[in-house]
Amino acid sequence: MIEGLVETVQGRLYVPYRNWLGKTASLFFRELRDRGRLMATRCRKCEKVYMPPRSICPECFMEMDQWVELPATGTLLTYTVVHYSYSDYHQPRKAPYALGIVRLDGADTGLCHLLGEVDFGKLRVGMRVEAVLKEERKGNILDIAYFRPLREGSESTNSSDSLSPEPRAGDSRRG
Amino acid sequence: MRVGIVAVAQTAFGVHRGLRPQELTYLAVKRCLEICGLPFRDGYEDIVTCSSDHWDGKTLSDVEHGEVAGAHLGPGEVKVSMDGANAVLLGAIKILSGHAECVLVTACCKETQVLDPSVIENFGFDAPYQQLVGLDFTQAAALQAVAYMSRYGLSHKDFAQVAVMERRRAKENPRLLAREDLSLEQVMESRMLAYPITVLESRAPCDGACAMVLACEERAKELTDRPVWIKGFGSCYDHHNLGDRDLSQPFALKEASRQAYEMAGIKDPAREIQIFELSEHYSYQLPLWMEGIGVCREGRGLEVLGGWEQSVLDPLAFNPSGGLLGGVPRYVAGANRVIEAFLQLRGEANGVQVPGGPQVALAHGTHGPAGQHHCVLILERGF
Amino acid sequence: MMDEAELLAQERILEVRFHWSAGPYLGRFLGMLKEEGRLWVVRCPGCKRILMPPRIVCGICYSETPPFPKGWFPLSGRGRLLDWERVMYPQMDPETGTIRPEPYIHGTFALDEGVLFTHYLGPEDLDESTLREGLRVEAVVKPKEERVGKPTDIRYFKLVEEGDD
């Protein structure tokens, strides 16, 4: 260090924000929180079903007011395994953890979310997955705990039944 | 009317612990104006700066960058808060509009002063659905890389080879910091960030600034006898929700380059363009962007790059500079692509000059998660 | 409109740590303040104004500033009160997200060397009714062991008697 010279100064930005989610997302999260349902919006013009739901169809620039309930099952469009931790506050899990984009059955778009109960080495694009909901839900996207691989033979389960709660510690149902 | 690039300058890219962001911009501006002999402030009617409040840690980051570029009671100033290629694009538009004859374009980012880059990027995802999942741009890129791999049966090793190739070129480029080769093993075994992206396959954060002077045709010819013309440009937004996109298809890049080709009158880019300076922030992006600009078939970018696919294009046409992986700051990135393309067309790309006197070049910049926004410029040698 | 109780918001804190470079100009100003407790400045070689704080280039005449110590000199730290205001509203500190205690008096000073400076006007129990433009002021610098190389190494500016300095 040179005397009489300050080379660097440590500082930070620390500002809290409160972003409103809007009517559409609020309705989606309330349905998810209170009834455990996954609701999507549908464009009357192009008939695309948007999950996560939005109020405006980005392609047609039309307002969407049709709601469609979707099953908890879907297909993995892509995935990654995150190996670094940058913030306990911003990252929902400790690394390593898997992330993916899931297209729920009946939707035209994918939802980006965590993948759980899965061997990282067995992740494949196209694999069938289902949503696992948290028991205590707060009204945000992490009310879905994660998506996990659908076990063979469980495909026939009807939509709302497959919304099984998150397994508790010691829960042996899933082996 | 044509828009000419008459002079360019860059600071060294690296860790500049001893300099403030505006001091970096000043050094680039000073050098650039010296090159073309324009006076400060009075030599140009408009300034386009490019920086970010988040990365400078300061609302109105252009207060400082504008000041050292000569904005005090002089030319107008506007700040582009996205990749630097867009600043060049806006500079060209200002001249085409007739509102300015000469425009100074600057870009600066001091990435190494930010200790939490991923936190900033996390705020780049929409509040309701994507932010809480903890995404940052590396994770979004990794999702794109896997989608690309799985669609065309590519492997991580393929992408690692891109990093090796780029490093081989980067070490010849005196404007970049990298001086040593990387082996495939080194790349593959470097720290995995998010599968399949390792730390050596992602752009190294660094500090730096660049500046360039754009001028209308008449002024450009006065200021230099070797102008480079901006013949065309285009830009395009893709969807924000990652799941709305087919990540293996750079739709927005296809659209941006289509606009640029149309404006430049280019019908067959692979035959008409000799240099492609693309913004690959991660190794997998180089082949993917090559497909996006329409010079090779979908899924064949790696083959063309490796020289295995029959193509009119030499693999050396793509990022002869060594690309961004060798360390070019964000925001500066796209403008740096323009500068490297400019140097190639002028025959001044010391160390990495492509032989044969290239006539036309493409420069590309991208912004947002997994290439949500793309900007493409076509440059032509004007002498 | 939906009942507001049914509308959701998401709270997030943007906390980004920075390692700001102070550069050879401001860094020198801060470093000398820490070292000597004095305000070292430099005159613009072009328009001759004092650059406060020192910076790489004069924003008005575009002359490049010589690096320390050529042309640099310390200010006396004395001057006259130009303007002040009692800040009476709560303000969030963007470095901590906390609300700073109010009120305090914020002063602008014309230093004797012909340059403006701005700082707290103290001490805390200063009687605002005694203030008027043109009063003599002087910087109160923290003792060396408390100085860290920030402008707050000056505790505040205090009023001094005319001719006291």
Next chain:
Amino acid sequence: MARRTAIVGVGQTYHKARRPDVNIGELCAEAAKACLEDADLTIREVDAFVLGNMELFEGRYCQDMWQADFVGAFGKPGIRVTTGGTTGATLACVAFEYVASGVYDTVMALGFEKQSEGDTRAGLKTVSDPLWIRWLTTGAIGYFSRQARYYMRETGAPEHMGSLVRMRLAEHAKRNPHAHLRLEIKNIQEAMKAPYLIPPLRQTDMCPTSEGACAIVVTCEERVPKMARRPVWVKDWVTVHKEAMYIRGGKHSVEDLTMAASRLFRRNGITKPREQISVAEIYAPSTWAELEWLEAYGFCEKGQAWRLEEEGHFYWNREFPVNPSGGVVCTNPIGATGLIRVAECALQLRGDAGEHQIWREPTLGFATAWGGSGWTVAVLLSAQKE
């Protein structure tokens, strides 16, 4: 200029203190839709987008990425420009340049702010250099209280002038359905009951923090005949910046405003601004600034503005209407504020301003934005092509 450009559509949201029913994207969508409706265009007919706001005010990083899907920018060219307080007007200028360049025919500029989502004062404090006096700055309130004191001292304006300006703006805002603050102020005694922020600046003298968005559509001469609305022609625009203000103190400086206006007027043959210009929508964050800045722009002599104000000269139905929309003091979604000035000016020139339509047949309109370290953007609009 390469091509003539005209504003052929404007749209804005109803500005409020909070909009919990919409997220940022949805707020912008409202303005984009209103604008397209006004122009009777579909989104397909818009060739490019110019987007902007204050970067740190909602905390969002590269906000345009999220916004794009909500304003119809998906699959279209676009750029994000952010210049602080002047952002809105800069958006308009960049849109003019996009069209004038001949590259894009029809361009939408859209600015917004959703100030309840962050802390505006903390956001504004970060304008200051983190290593210099960020810990000390008093933000806009300190600045404009000094400005008010300075104006009073220099011109002899009495202390009630701020409230008198506010009464005019309140009257204007009442007539503008989009305005945010719609105070009923019966008389000057009532106006002067408002509490001080820093004397002589009262709460009612300062701009609020609003949520809202504004959009305009700009098109080229060739396309104008096909448009539904009467075009408002863009005559000229100018940007003037000042050096970074390391220390805000001493005399208030308005040289940026003066230089911007004089450049604009000189280039366009305006020698008697108050006679030749029919309406001014100026970006003045406080009532006192409005008075001083009218003088700085050259609309009246120094010290004359408050006297004209006392005579009621600046009301919407009088000789020289200033801020018939209610101005920034009534409505301030920062990233949109400058654009609202341009949009309101265009509405006046078109004769579509409704209850706050100015009385005479307007010819020229003057819109400004102010921000940064003392920056001005000024735009000159014309009802006639020539």
